[in-house]
Amino acid sequence: MIYWWQKGYKDVCLKRRSREGESFIKKTTSHFYYKLLQHLTDIPIQPDVGDSRLLDRKCIDALKSIRETQRYTKGLFSWIGFEKKEILFDRKPRVAGKTKWNYWKLINLAIQGITSFTITPLRIASGMGAVLAIIAILYMLYILSLTLIYNNPVPGYPSLICIILFIGGIQLFVLGIIGEYLGRVFIESKNRPPYFIKSYIRGEK
Incomplete structure (x- = not known):
């Protein structure tokens, strides 16, 4: 990530090439959600990209200037613009513990993403x-x-x-x-x- 940041990219993020350990329903609903979000908004929100990323100081200052409290970070990262670089990786199944993101929380996150960036x-x-x-x-x-x-x-x-x-x-x-x-x-x-x-x-x- 540091390598690409030194090349001039302001936002270097990790994009999932594969989603091992996830159910077919979760993969399918995630795919259709990003498709729907792309059609509803004018912002090119990155699909299958998590919050693990290296941000340049300019990106951080831009995010700090946004005063809203209900933040959909995936959308904000795309909304501020700047040069982005996606690094593909294969996400392995979880070794220990359980995810705290149940379907209800994911639905709330999806609604927040839609209502935060489009009418x-x-x-x-x-x-x-x-x-x-x-x-x-x-x-x-x-x-x-x-x-x-x-x-x-x-x-x-x-x-x-x-x-x-x-x-x-x-x-x-x-x-x-x-x-x-x-x-x-x-x-x-x-x-x-x-x-x-x-x-x-x-x-x-």
């Missing part, structure tokens, strides 16, 4: 509400056409379902809009620096 779930909720409202409107137009044009009265049950879908869709859409504003307030409350200074160039006086 996409709020936008998905808003989009689902809009889609439901549009489907309800189209179905109402279909019912009206059957009644007015073809003189085919539709029973009250489909109409009731259509109204429920429309109202539910509008509610979900409005909640999504409110969530969008709350998400922006949430991002601003983190007070993350807009940029980091990589180097200074002294000009001539």
Whole structure:
């Protein structure tokens, strides 16, 4: 790690090439989680990378400037940027003891990772509400056409379902809009620096 740091890399980390001793379920869920996180966020979060790494002073200063208390370190390491170098290794099975990371803690960590770096779930909720409202409107137009044009009265049950879908869709859409504003307030409350200074160039006086 020191070798690559001396080569100019600011963040030298260890990446698991293999995960011996882990169950198939854990490997699969971990793989899909990182795939989901990559699609939801604009940050290239490194998969299969642990917290064992060598950080340059510039990276440490950047992390210290972030004042938020709920820290998802895997995301923060990627968010600060700087040159990164991954060193592959094969992780052997645990020799003694048991991991303290049960599935419940891993689920909480996954939720923290998603909510710390994206408001996409709020936008998905808003989009689902809009889609439901549009489907309800189209179905109402279909019912009206059957009644007015073809003189085919539709029973009250489909109409009731259509109204429920429309109202539910509008509610979900409005909640999504409110969530969008709350998400922006949430991002601003983190007070993350807009940029980091990589180097200074002294000009001539």
